[in-house]
Amino acid sequence: MNKKLLTPALLLITSLLFIQCNKNKSDIQAPVVPKTVYATGYSIVGNRPAATIWKDNVATNLTDGSFYACGNSVFVSGSDVYVTGYEENVAGRSVAKLWKNGTAATLTDGVQSAEGRSVIVSGLDVYVAGYENNAARTGVAKLWKNGTAILLTDGTNDAEC
Secondary structure: OOOHHHHHHHHHHOOOOOOHHHOOOOOOOOOOOOOEEEEEEEEEEEEEEEEEEEEEOEEEEEOOOOOEEEEEEEEEOEEEEEEEEEEEEEOOOEEEEEEEEEEEEEEEEEEOOOOOOOOEEEOEEEEEEEEEOOOOOEEEEEEEOEEEEOOOOOOOOOOOO
């Protein structure tokens, strides 16, 4: 082979090798940031359901199992974790509850059955959607804003959120 052709051929092959080994910017992967997964519901404590929250598959009971209880919704805002649901009282009526970082606040007085069904936080405001039965045991849809109830229905027809 001619020396004049060999030198450019070797230069071309060497250049192609370096080009092939060079990483494209689109091939570089960003580091994977682990996500924290929250879920709520209940777990059995003794022989009763206890409201429970799971963070990355680790369960924390919100109630002690003395009364039936369940978490229905979880919302995380910054470092605060909110759960809404219910816990039955001694009369067997469900009381709507909101737990913030594991500390319970009651949304209803327990005279009629009620549940918190969904929770969301916007700025400094905490909203819980749910229902409370009236004296006729008809569900009245409610929205609690920072613990204060707002009626969404009048109780004429059964309603729940």
